[in-house]
Amino acid sequence: MIEAAVQESTPGEETLLELSLGPHHPSTHGVFRMDIVLDGERVVKLKPVFGYLHRNHEKIGESSSYLASMPYTDRLDYMCSLTNNWAYALAVEKLAGVQVPERAEYIRVITAELTRLQNHASTIGFLLQEMGASGTPLMYAFREREIILDLFEALTGSRMMCNYMRFGGCRVDLPAGWLEQVGKVVREFPRFLDEFANLLSDNEILLARTQGIGVVSKELAIQGGITGPILRAAGVNYDIRKVDRYGIYERFDFRVPLGEHGDVYDRYMIRMLEMRESLKILEQALRDIPGGPIMDSKTKIRGFRPKAGEAYGRIESPKGELGFYLISDGTANPYRYRVRPPSLINLTILEDMCLGSNVADVIVIFGTIDIVLGEVDR
């Protein structure tokens, strides 16, 4: 709950108010605490406190086999399980030197872009809910997200904990009619984006509450190691899909939107524009997907023992750069298993973003960083 303590000070000094936005809070995206010190209306100091959801993911990874860690990666950033799976599979494939057949690569791209769509929709829905629009944009966003989650269930068997990628490809092939349903989503999603733009992108109240708030400069973003939409909203052209060209992303024609001011409105609009780019990628992938095997025939499912070595595999997840660093010592379990969580690294500049703002803006700024506690605490 929300507690407040007042530091009684000697007369003549200002009284600073210490506020603890506790772990039970409707707007903190999970169990997360912020210790804020206020001077009247302005934020003077802000300390994020997390760790409430720590589940020993990395330690469990050291005692499980490589295959057994795959379902656990679903639960890291629980909104985007398929991209987590891909990042881990990429790291292991680099470690073991495994090739992936072409159809599997296309399926990976399709599922990753669908994941990006539903994540960004949910993020902007929650952002507007926290600004007080009493749930209407949230309901519209979730209406679209449900359709995509149904697609995931038809393919992988589960809406959110997909456990779909394997080292060397994908677990099962596409069911009949799945690609047609994805085509339907690609055709109808722009209607939702246009509705959303009509509903809110010109709204004076929204502009007043988001423009000029929570500014992140280019230098701060680069020094803080920030990645993802926040970095691009600050104006830095860095999208891992273009830089690393992992998978088959170089075959697709899509643009990277960049912001100028780095404020909350820019981050909101960058996510809207990225959704449109994802739709373009989906269209091209649906057109070009070939037939063929979906799994590398030489890789074993059980008893998978990569040679000793280390590898770092990273992808552009919807939240930023998600990376897995694996050290193998030749046995069935990895020696060291490390996750680079984008949510945690993006949180490090929360204080810099919020200094000098009102308390009411802290929640809005926090919503645009788009964190998921499963990833922050692992």
Added chain:
Amino acid sequence: MAETADQFFVILQHWLVGHVPASLQGVLSAVLSVVAILGVFASLFAITTVLERKGLGRMQNRYGPNRVGPFGFLQPLADGIKSLTKEDIVPQSADKVVHFLAPVVLVLAAFSLYAVLPIGRNMVLADLDAGVLFFFAVSSVMELTIFMAGWSSRNRYSLLGGMRAIAQMISYEVPLILTTVTVIMAAGSLSTVTIVEKQAGYTGIVPHWFVFTPWGFAGFVLFMIAALAESNRSPFDLPEGESEIIAGYYVEYSGFKFALFFLGEYLGMFAISGLGITLFLGGWGAPLPFLAWVPSYLWFFVKLLAIIFFFIWVRGTLPRLRMDQLMNFAWKFMLPMALMNLVTAGVWHFLPHGVLRWLVCGLLVVVPYVVLGRGLMQDSKLGKRVYRFAE
């Protein structure tokens, strides 16, 4: 026939009062009217809670409550039973008398506001000569109770929330009263009955309601925005919706007192909408001359429901304003507009009827709106943006 239907409740009241000796007739007549007001507006509150949840639900592509009773209309009964059975917690260091009195006085004041609203022809509880003045005086008591609630809880946060609520309500009183002054100028009286009577009559099929004049239209819009702010509703619900960050002024209330706060707020909302209807929308008058056979009290409630639906519609669409933006809006936009409106109303009164009057007054309304609006947006450097793509 239409006359009887229209005066049905008046005739009923006279008949009931006739059974009592002459010395008690006045008292009984007043008691009957009070009971009627309590019954009607309390059930309107119950219906509005369901309508709001179902309306918001439909706007959000879902059903609202639909399990309790037919189409969910017995939901307020369930909510009432729930709030009655909760434990009534009073903080130990709270000021007990004031803490108890705040919701009670709120509801009392809210109910007293209905005394001067003419609900139908010859259907006003107290035909005061200074009805509008009485209304504003009592609504200030409602603001005071919010401060009582915030202060007596002995919680820094409810105090802060209460002070913000007071600041908001006081700032929005000014445009509210200034727009009312234009109506008083046009009608020449502070009595609500006279104001409604001045709006009777039709030119062709257009009624003589004040909202169909340039100053009346601008005044109505300003009055409605100020009414939203006075009843602490979205997009001005920062004092109460601030429970995302700071719990509002009624954080220390639980159970039935909490329900009383909601009752008081909704009643205040109905009363201020009722005043808006009386001042601008012709009270109980029919909008078209050939619809005058419908009883007058039905027209009042139809207009009231229309305004309530508008409030629900706005709540479902707009995010909330921050405190300083709220105050900016009141003092830098609404106050100058209200003052200009006063000038416009005066010019309207003194120019002869005709196109010239409409043209001059129309310009006097539109030009300040555009200029002030642009100033407000440019002041904070807000505007549309164009995004570039890499390479």
Added chain:
Amino acid sequence: MLGEGIAKGLVETARNFFGSYSNKDRLTTVQFPEERLPQMEATRDFPFLVYDGSDWQSGLRCVACQICEKECPPKCIYIEKSKDKKPDFVGKPQFYPAVFNIDVSVCMSCQICVEVCPFEAIKMDTEFELSTDDRFGGLLWDKARLARPNEHYRQIHPTDAAVSDAILAEEKAKAEAKAKAATEAKANPTPANVPQAGSGGTATQ
């Protein structure tokens, strides 16, 4: 002009409000539990053991190889091998699980046990309304609770069951061909042929 964006937003909401009465797209609620959406074929909830025929004890396909127990990420499967053997669907004597427990409150429905089972013995069920108020054993399922007939598997996952049946039929055909070759070799003994102990016993189905 001030208010334009707000007006556009209000129009959008009104469109949704009136649309919810006429357009199915704008009222997407499904009134559970009276209305239910049809379940997807690929849905996975919790495992079950497949048995062929009508007697679950003798028809159970599981041979207690304990591969699923080793591969299960949260280690929710507990198997105790039997001491004796019983014939399987091709007649070969195999061990069977004396105890096969799955702690469903630990199981995370990842389906790895299904993937690694070489005997098509464990598959994923689609039942999810499983709440119980027995805190201490209600969600610890034993062999009897877990066993379901092959007809049930064909009903809930038709395509997967067809694939599974085809694999088993192929194995059975291979085993029968091998048995036939061995009996033929026995019937015509040549010095090159070493008589084998035939595995041509009747299959207990």
